[in-house]
Amino acid sequence: MEKNVLPARKSRYFDRWWILVAAVVLLILLLVFLIPKPYKDILLFVRNGIWTTIYITIISFLLVLVFGLLVALARLSKSMVVKGVSTVYVEVVRGIPMMVQLIFWYFAFPALIQNIGDALNIYSFREYNAEAISMAILGLTFGYSAYMSEVYRAGIQSISKGQMEAARSLGMNYFQAMRHVILPQAVRVILPPVGNEFITLLKDSSLVSVVAVADMTRRGREYQAAHFIPIQTWIMIALLYLVMTLLAARLVTYLERRSRMER
């Protein structure tokens, strides 16, 4: 046997936790079909909220992936100004509850702009009105980029210094070295915590229900207010969130496995 044969790749692997996902989906289907009143009614009523929750979560997460990386690179910068500003941003944002931040962006921020418009007599500022979904996405992105930047930073710093030196010694500039050498390695390290951030963001997206966004949680509250059946309403809402987070967790596991096999 030769010593350096490539490791055999398992062609088929079954992730058993899919059973849990299937169980929750089955439970939802059973409730909807066996007890259509009220469960089917609830599902139909919150249907649009489901899409809003998914939409807000995915758009925010994609933005967080980009801004989190930029903040992480800023925190690793040699420039004291860039490093200082980004560190203050992370420390401040991490220290304020997500709910307070969302309320700030939706209620306080537009008022601030309007006041500036009044003071400086800028018409477009004075007439500024916040749009709920955009402000929710802005708020979640602003808050979660701070957390995500820490995940990126830990991942980048876990790659040995020699990798950057080897890349630079070949003539690559900092960004070329980051792109081709450091980040591809860091991504493998940070996949589990990034997946975790995604799941947390998905759950925290329920906070946008307080700033006039008709997401799943808000639609649930509306249904409860109209029909007075809190137990059934919140069981349904909880199961819908659970199915989404369990699915996300499976996706992360799949990506982890795939990135490991590429080695």
Added chain:
Amino acid sequence: MQSIISIQNVHKYFGQVHALKGVSLEVSKGEVILIIGPSGSGKSTLLRCINRLEEFDEGQITVDGIPLDTAENINAVRTEVGMVFQQFNLFPHLSVLDNVTLAQKVIRKRSKAEAEETARKLLEKVGIPEKADYFPGQLSGGQQQRVAIARALAMNPKIMLFDEPTSALDPEMIQEVLDVMLNLAKEGMTMVVVSHEIGFAKAAADRVILMDGGLIIEEAPPLELFNYPKEERTKLFLSKVL
């Protein structure tokens, strides 16, 4: 003869530690230089200053007529200077072939086919053409170091720097790396090597330099330095390594 590396009065501080205390050195084209000295003597630091992986605080270094001052010049110099590290520093997420083609594609803007052709020739040259599709983690230390040499050579450097290239290797793998280095020396490559491989020095070096305490203590052709050292410090050091 005009020197291809010119180091003038270089000082380097690590915080309070004065690591290089005014080192000057001229290297001619095609010369092979071996730097020896106890650990902490500044030999690796000096080597790393040549491609500015280490910033220096005072003095000047010119490589192939380009002074190491602006970021642009530093990158220009780095493309002409290959470096081989003690810990190999291969890119573990890329295959051996991709390790050797990456910088060619990114910096030299060579096509994939062209870069791969160059890479396969170089892997042939360092004696491991059959490992092209393996990952670094699947190779022995000696094989990894030879890939690292091929990776550096792929940029067609005018100068090669070796930072203790055999120190992290098992004894039976040292020779395969030294053989590759000897061949390079024969082909006329300008080489600066930090190493205690006395055999390599005798076979290939034009000059051996002994450093200690951030200074060059003595420099001479290998046989002269090893057999008739002038300085007490050199005699003391050689008595321990020979």
